[in-house]
Amino acid sequence: MPPENQTSKRWFMAYTVLARRYRSQRFEDIAGQDAISHTIKNAILSERVAHAYLFCGTRGVGKTTMARVLAKALNCQSVDAPTTDPCCECESCVAINSGDDIDVIEIDGASNNGVENIRDLRQNAMYRPARGRYKIYIIDEIHMLSTGAFNALLKILEEPPAHVKFIFATTEPNKVLPTIQSRCQRFDFRSIDPQTIQQQVKMVLESEGIGCEDDFAVALSRLANGSMRDALSLLDQVLSTGEKNLTLEVLENTLGEPGRAEISRMTELMGDSDAPEVLKVCDELLKKGMSPEQVTDSLIDSFRDLMITASAGAKNSLIVQTAAEAEQTERIAAKFDIASLVYAVTTLERMRGAVKKSDNPRAILEAALIRLTLSEHFINVQTLARQMAGGGGGKKNSAMQGKPAGARKPSLKKAFAEKSSAGEKLEEAENVRCENLEELKARWEDVVRETAKVNMSLGANLSNAEPESFENGNLVLLAKTGITGRLLQAKAQDAEKVFSKILGASVAVKVKQQETSGEPANKPKGAKSSLKDQKQAMKDPGVQKILNTFNAQIIGISRPKNQ
Ligand SMILES: [Zn+2]
Structure with missing residues (x-):
């Protein structure tokens, strides 16, 4: 036998062992389906157990486990009547656990989907149970039955013998005939939440005497995607490596999450x-x-x-x-x-x-x-x-x-974000043609953005300055704060290089600092902002954060029209 086959066979055997050892035996143990367990237990206590149940849900969420526990509850021999707490030790309980009880018949709907299969079932169902109180049919993947089989099943569901119970399980309830559904009590099993899977995984590993990191359980629960059976099956694959301490690294090496x-x-x-x-x-x-x-x-x-x-x-x-x-x-x-x-x-x-x-x-x-x-x-x-x-x-x-004003324009925020590829290339900056001061002022934001592509910190500084004059290749920048002025002064040569590329002609840069006394010279006309308003605005934590992040200052305050 080639080695791959041996490995997969070993995994398969390990899976069988773990799944059997940790299959839930009682209602209380079935993880993640508390509401359904509760309702079924109430039905048993009040002697109102339906004659047919339909268990719906994706694979590995506990449908078959619930069906077997219910079968044990109905037929447990250690008590005289159906119980919510089957003993799990009597002949019936043990046989049901291993899936070969004479009164609890498990049928795979996918491979026994013909009308003759259901006719056999109907004939067989007429006989009383051999040992238990009920004859219980558990049909998995019921949606796979042929139309003829569904109709044959419908006949027995319309007038079921008192000693017969049906438990149907399906991953695709929409494919089950409505006439069948209406004769069943339906339960929808939900996917098991990751936290529950993590707890179960840790519990299993603890009883196996194997250590595990929290991150391991988290990543495994994500791979299991709501299915406890998948979680246990994946766990078996990891355990087959022989690791005694399960870490995230072990998981990634064994299973990996592609890409x-x-x-x-x-x-x-x-x-x-x-x-x-x-x-x-x-x-x-x-x-x-x-x-x-x-x-x-x-x-x-x-x-x-x-x-x-x-x-x-x-x-x-x-x-x-x-x-x-x-x-x-x-x-x-x-x-x-x-x-x-x-x-x-x-x-x-x-x-x-x-x-x-x-x-x-x-x-x-x-x-x-x-x-x-x-x-x-x-x-x-x-x-x-x-x-x-x-x-x-x-x-x-x-x-x-918020309307995305100017969608498709790279935002300043993004331009300032650190690039992972270290590409401070002049070529990346696009040309922004400006002939005079008016044009340069109008397109200043574009100039700043293109600069930021080449030189992030220079771009950030420039966003806090504006052109004051621009003629014959001489550009005078007005810095809005003292620190910006000093920083720009130090980077004047860099700025000249970048501007020459962006503006498409040689540029000489001078930096001036805005007068500190009085109102900012570039205060927008009509923006009424008293000192009191400014102080009020400065108290706002959001405004404070913007001012700090962008090294900005308040030049005017206006209120949104609709507020
Ligand atoms: Zn029992």
């Missing part, structure tokens, strides 16, 4: 507006064997995490991530405003269908990546102030209401 690191890096590069690198990482992922559709799905998940982090903060229970991952998500989320994260999620979701149908899915994916990398939304000032003040709650809404 997780690259996807995260991709979102970061998008935040940096670095289209060439984004395409490069995408190429790496496709070469690794991920399909364009998988890349799209992973990106949607990743942007969803960023969106949640941006709206609900880094510490929230809505995202399953380790402490280090949470830190990284927070850092990347800071590169976007909420509106653009919402835009990214919706754009990718819309594009998903196109990728799936297209003959050239890669081109569609790449087009979307470039679109998302190059398009951004300006965040409006009110929203920024609110966000910086740390105001929760309405943050997301306010971001959505």
Whole structure:
């Protein structure tokens, strides 16, 4: 036998052992389905057990386990009547546990889906149970039955013998005939939340005498995606390596999450507006064997995490991530405003269908990546102030209401964000043609942005200055604060180089400092701002943060028209 087969066989055997050893035996042990356990126990206590149940839910959430516990509860021989606490030791309980009791018949609906199978069942059901109180049929994947089989089943459901109980399980309830559904009591099993899976994983490992890091349990619960059976199966694969102390590293080495690191890096590069690198990482992922559709799905998940982090903060229970991952998500989320994260999620979701149908899915994916990398939304000032003040709650809404003024223009915030690719290249700056002072003033924001592409700190300083005069290649800058003046003075030569590129002609730069006494010279006309108003505004934590972050000062105060 080739070694791969031996390995997979060993895994398979380990899985069988673990799954058996840790299958829940009692209602109380079934993780994550407390409400259903509670209702069924009440039905047993009040002697109102239905004659047919329909258990719905994705795989590995406890449907079969619940069915077996219910069967034991109905047929346990250690008591005279159905009980909420089966002994798990009598002949019936033991046989039901191993799935070979004569009165509890488990049928796989996928392989026994013909009308003749159900006819056999009907004939067999007429006979009284051999040992227990009830004859119990557990039919898994009931939605796989043929129409003929469903109709045959319907006949016995219409007039079931008193000694017969049915428990149907399905992952696709919408495919079960409504006439069948209406004769069953239906329970919808929910996906098991990551915290419950983590607890169970830790419990299992503790009884196995194996240590585990918190991060290991977190990452495993994310991989299990709401399925306890998948969690245990994955755990078996990890245990098959023989590790006695399970760390995040062990998990990544054994199971890995394909492309997780690259996807995260991709979102970061998008935040940096670095289209060439984004395409490069995408190429790496496709070469690794991920399909364009998988890349799209992973990106949607990743942007969803960023969106949640941006709206609900880094510490929230809505995202399953380790402490280090949470830190990284927070850092990347800071590169976007909420509106653009919402835009990214919706754009990718819309594009998903196109990728799936297209003959050239890669081109569609790449087009979307470039679109998302190059398009951004300006965040409006009110929203920024609110966000910086740390105001929760309405943050997301306010971001959505704020009109993205000048969408598709790279924002200053983004231009100032640190670039991961160390590319301080003059070539990156685009030409901004200005013939005279008026034009330069009008396009000053563009000049600052292009400067920031080449020299981040110079751009930041320039945003706190403005051109005072510009003729014959001589530019005089007016710095708004003393510190900006000194900084710009020191960088005058750098500024000359960059401006010569941006303005397309040789430029000499002089720096002047604004007079400190009195009102700022460039106070906008009509903006009424008394000293009292300014003091009031300075008290606002959001305003304070903006002033500090951008090294800004208040030059005028005006109130939004609609407030
Ligand atoms: Zn028993």
